[in-house]
Amino acid sequence: MVIDYSTQLHYVLALLPETVLSVWAMLVLLLDVFQKGERSEASSPGIAWITLLGVLLAAAANLWLLTLREASPAGVIAIDSFRVFSNFLFLLAAALFVLISTRYLEQEHLRLGEIYVLVLLATVGMMIFAGSRDLMVIFLGLELMSVPVYVLTGVNRRSARSAEGALKYFLLGAFSSAFFLFGIAMIYGGTRSTNLTLIAAAIGVDGLGANALVKIGMALLAVGFGFKVAAVPFHMWTPDAYEGAPAPITGFMAAGVKAAAFAAFLRVFLTAFPGLWETWGAMVFWLAILTMVGANLIALVEPNVKRMLAYSSISHAGYLLVALAAASAVGAASFLFYLVVYTLMTMGAFAVLLAVAGPGEEWLDVESYAGLGWRNPMLGVVMTVFLLSLAGFPFTGGFIGKVFILRAAVEKGFVVLAVVLVLASLVSYWYYLRVAWYMWFREATADSPTVPAVPLGLRIALVAAAAAVVLLGVFPGAFLSLAERSAASLMQAPSSVIGLLH
Amino acid sequence: MLEAYAPILILAVVSAVAAAGMVIGSHFLGPIRPTPAKRGVYESGITPLGNARERFSVKFYMVAILFIVFDLETVFLIPWAVTFRALGVSGFVEMLIFIGVLLVGFVYVWKKGALQWE
Numbered sequence: 111m112v113i114d115y116s117t118q119l120h121y122v123l124a125l126l127p128e129t130v131l132s133v134w135a136m137l138v139l140l141l142d143v144f145q146k147g148e149r150s151e152a153s154s155p156g157i158a159w160i161t162l163l164g165v166l167l168a169a170a171a172n173l174w175l176l177t178l179r180e181a182s183p184a185g186v187i188a189i190d191s192f193r194v195f196s197n198f199l200f201l202l203a204a205a206l207f208v209l210i211s212t213r214y215l216e217q218e219h220l221r222l223g224e225i226y227v228l229v230l231l232a233t234v235g236m237m238i239f240a241g242s243r244d245l246m247v248i249f250l251g252l253e254l255m256s257v258p259v260y261v262l263t264g265v266n267r268r269s270a271r272s273a274e275g276a277l278k279y280f281l282l283g284a285f286s287s288a289f290f291l292f293g294i295a296m297i298y299g300g301t302r303s304t305n306l307t308l309i310a311a312a313i314g315v316d317g318l319g320a321n322a323l324v325k326i327g328m329a330l331l332a333v334g335f336g337f338k339v340a341a342v343p344f345h346m347w348t349p350d351a352y353e354g355a356p357a358p359i360t361g362f363m364a365a366g367v368k369a370a371a372f373a374a375f376l377r378v379f380l381t382a383f384p385g386l387w388e389t390w391g392a393m394v395f396w397l398a399i400l401t402m403v404g405a406n407l408i409a410l411v412e413p414n415v416k417r418m419l420a421y422s423s424i425s426h427a428g429y430l431l432v433a434l435a436a437a438s439a440v441g442a443a444s445f446l447f448y449l450v451v452y453t454l455m456t457m458g459a460f461a462v463l464l465a466v467a468g469p470g471e472e473w474l475d476v477e478s479y480a481g482l483g484w485r486n487p488m489l490g491v492v493m494t495v496f497l498l499s500l501a502g503f504p505f506t507g508g509f510i511g512k513v514f515i516l517r518a519a520v521e522k523g524f525v526v527l528a529v530v531l532v533l534a535s536l537v538s539y540w541y542y543l544r545v546a547w548y549m550w551f552r553e554a555t556a557d558s559p560t561v562p563a564v565p566l567g568l569r570i571a572l573v574a575a576a577a578a579v580v581l582l583g584v585f586p587g588a589f590l591s592l593a594e595r596s597a598a599s600l601m602q603a604p605s606s607v608i609g610l611l612h
Numbered sequence: 613m614l615e616a617y618a619p620i621l622i623l624a625v626v627s628a629v630a631a632a633g634m635v636i637g638s639h640f641l642g643p644i645r646p647t648p649a650k651r652g653v654y655e656s657g658i659t660p661l662g663n664a665r666e667r668f669s670v671k672f673y674m675v676a677i678l679f680i681v682f683d684l685e686t687v688f689l690i691p692w693a694v695t696f697r698a699l700g701v702s703g704f705v706e707m708l709i710f711i712g713v714l715l716v717g718f719v720y721v722w723k724k725g726a727l728q729w730e
Contacts, residue, residue, distance in 0.1 A: 118702045136716045143723040 113189055114181035124187040127172040127197055128234050128241075134164030135230035142223025152221040155212070158567075161226040162208045165201050165233075172197045184307035186244045188377070190599035193241040195446060195592070196373040200236040203366035203453055204229055209571035210461035211358035217469050218266065220356065225265060228258035229362065236370030240377060245294045245304040248374060252290065252338070256283050259367055263355040275354020282337065282347040290334030296327025297382075306382040317385035328383055332393055335378075338371035339427045341397045342404040352420035357467060360416065361460030364423040365453040372430055376445060380437060380600050387437050394435040398527060401428030402534040409541050416467075416474045418541055419459055422500060425538060426452055429515055432527045436518040442597030444514030447590055451507035451582055455499045458575040461568060462493040466561055473559040479545055481554030486561050488569070492576040494546050499579045501542040502535045507582030514590070674726050685714055 113120045122129060138161055142153050172194055180189040207229055215221040235255030242248045260283060264276025298304050300323030301312040313320045336344040352360045383390055402425060409421035430452070433445035466482065466489070467473050483490030499508035512535060519528045564572070582589055653660050692699065692707050699706075721727060 118705070136713065139720050140716060143720050147723060147725075 111177065112179045112181050113185065115185055115187075121187070123178065124175075124185070124189055125238075126174065127168045127201075128237050130171045131164060131168040131230055131234045131237070134161075134167065135227045135234070138164065138223055138230065139227045142227075146223075152216065152219065153223040155216075155221070157221075157223045157226055158208050158212050161230065162205060164230060165205045165208070168233075169198065169201045172201065182307075184243065184305055186242060186247060186305070188241055188243050191596040192373075192377065192446075192599045195596035196240045196369070196449075197237050199369050199373070199450060199453055200233050200240075200366055202450075203362060203369065203457065204233045206365070206453075206457040206461075206571055206575065207358055207362040209567045210361065210457065210464065212567050213565045214356065214358050214464045218356065220266060222265075225262065225359075228262050228265075232258040232262070232362075233366065236366060239370050240373035243306045243377075243381065245297065245306070245378075248378065249287075249291060249294060252334075252374070253287065255367060255370055256287070256338075259359075259363055262359045263351055263363070265359065266356050269354070271354040272356065273354070275351040278347050279351035286334050286337030286344070289330050289337070293327045293330030293332075293334060296323050296330060298327075300324035300327060306378060309382040310384060313383065313385040315385050317388065320386055325386070325389060328386060328390055329393065331378065332390065332397075335371055335375040336397060339368055339375060339430070340424050341427050341431060342401040342424065345401070345405070345424050345427075348424055349417050349420045352423070353414070353417050357416065357460055357464035357471060360420075361457045361464075364419070364460065365456045368423065368427065369449050369453055372427075372434075372445070372449060376434060376442060377600060379434070380442065384437070391435055391437060394431055395524065395527060398428050398431035398435055399530055401425065401431060402530055403428075406534045406537045410537065412541070413476055414474050415463060415476055415479070415545060416471070418476075418545075419456070419463065422538070422542070423456060425534065426456075426500075428534065429512060429531060432519050432524070432531055433515045435524060435527065436515075436522040438518055438522055439594070439597055439601045440514070440521060441518035442600055443590065443594040444511065444518050446593040446597055447514060447582075447586070448511035450589070450593075451499065451511045451579060454575045454578050454582075455496045455508060458492060458496040458572060458579070459500065461572055461575075462489050462496070465489060465564055465568065466559060468559050468561075476545055476548055477555075478559050479548040480552035480558050481549070482561065483549040485554060486564070488564060488572075489561065490549050492572045493549065495576040495579055497542040497546050499583070501539045505580070505583045507579045507586070510583050510586045510590075671729060678721060678726065681714070681717070685711075 111123070113124050115121065115124075138157065141160065142157055145154055175189060175194050175197075176191070178189050208226070211225075212221075215225065232255050235251050235253070235258070238251030239248060239255050240251070242251060260276055260280040263279050264273050266272040294304060297309060300321050301309045301319075303309050303312060309324075313324065333344065337347075340348040352364065355363060379390060405421045405424035405428060409418050409425065412418040412421060430445060430448060433441045433448065435441075463474070464471075466478055479493075483494070495506065499506035502508045502512045512531065516528050516531060519525075519531070649655065688710065689707070692703065696703065
């Protein structure tokens with residue numbers, strides 16, 4: 111079926127996964143409140159499985175999107191394989207959140223239906239953020255994603271750290287939204303359009319159609335995206351927000367929110383500003399170097415594993431920025447591949463962290479992991495897989511992803527970036543492998559935490575994520591070609607859109 | 613294109629100058645005879661009792677937030693009602709969806725007991 115947005119029905123069809131998820135969120139909200147009424151006790155455990163069902167339904171609707179064709183490459187809602195691919199990624203993060211969080215939320219007396227509703231709505235926001243071609247709709251998606259996540263960060267009302275993280279995240283997030291919006295206004299002033307494809311046509315292939323307004327607007331957009339993906343020097347909120355938020359929500363933020371911001375970053379800059387690559391390529395180049403160097407150096411001396419993972423997520427933003435700076439088909443494909451691996455290994459690492467941390471997240475130090483591998487081999491083995499992949503060890507998805515990013519960077523002549531990436535990865539081996547070393551080569555002491563049995567949902571999520579990380583590392587071919595095809599839908603020749611200018 | 617915005621700029625400048633002129637003018641030209649009653653926080657109100665930075669019950673914030681939500685609903689409803697004929701059936705359906713979403717929130721708030729003062 112061809113979608114040309116001539117009737118309202120076309121919008122509903124193009125937004126079917128988002129619609130399914132929004133309706134489901136409202137359903138969960140009503141079900142929950144009718145079941146427990148005014149009492150503020152825990153929701154029934156079934157609420158998690160109902161949420162998971164909604165995510166699966168949205169995934170089915172997302173698959174169905176592949177049967178649609180779009181009439182023009184300037185439609186407000188993109189219907190391309192890039193959108194389908196990134197939507198699956200966000201739904202994966204939401205599903206993993208539901209699976210890893212059940213026991214944690216119960217133990218912290220946080221099993222509230224509202225948490226699941228907010229996660230579903232944030233996922234809708236991510237899908238709109240990364241799937242739209244109009245800057246105003248992209249901003250709408252950005253806010254729909256961010257506002258629920260601000261609330262989720264502070265959802266543990268009894269924890270002062272949680273409240274502090276939420277407030278910092280909210281203030282800086284609102285600040286970055288203002289940058290973003292101001293950038294949109296500048297670009298609209300310079301090109302008279304908010305549509306990415308029409309902006310590209312106004313700027314032209316050689317970038318000659320861009321005036322100072324467009325360039326300033328583009329820089330402001332990059333600042334807004336920099337905040338959301340936590341690139342140095344816009345990363346200040348990250349360690350506090352990630353440390354303060356309940357651990358499963360930190361995982362969801364580190365994986366889902368970051369993936370969405372990166373997917374939207376890629377779409378906006380590759381679709382709207384291919385003609386200005388000379389300008390923004392240099393900008394992203396320096397962001398990538400600062401992020402890789404800064405985050406890895408701070409992570410070296412961080413004894414708290416939750417904060418270490420926060421800095422690790424910043425450093426991974428640096429690696430992804432390298433792929434973005436390359437701005438090529440190879441770069442975009444390696445970018446998508448790395449995002450998937452990153453989502454799996456980050457959520458996995460946070461899932462193990464929350465199993466070890468225990469009630470009140472008491473055990474976050476690296477010492478808590480002493481002897482974990484021998485006391486609970488299942489957790490030990492999967493955590494080792496995630497850590498090796500985060501570090502970029504051969505035969506893991508993280509390694510293959512980094513190799514493809516390096517290839518994309520070198521092809522574009524960014525040898526400096528490639529060298530910094532390799533050096534930064536070498537540095538990161540120290541702080542990832544330190545945790546692994548504690549797990550296998552340190553004896554558990556008397557005050558090491560006792561890790562209770564891992565519940566079924568968490569076990570399924572952990573084993574599946576670890577298996578996927580290894581599988582992507584050993585047989586990346588099929589998945590990489592999928593990523594390449596999805597990325598190709600973004601890299602259409604700008605000449606094909608010139609005819610759209612009126 | 614930017615010239616089209618010149619009237620807005622002129623309006624902004626004129627209103628800023630007028631407002632500043634009134635404040636400055638009355639400050640310099642007007643007679644100033646202070647009395648204790650005039651210097652109070654509310655010149656024609658009740659004398660303030662104690663500090664304003666007190667802790668308020670969360671109930672007030674609940675009412676304020678709910679007021680904003682439903683106040684904004686009217687902000688959207690009035691322009692819609694004015695252009696009802698022009699928007700046609702699709703506008704009607706869209707507004708039904710919008711009100712439906714708000715209704716879900718309203719039911720939630722009601723069941724949650726946020727509307728009860730006790």
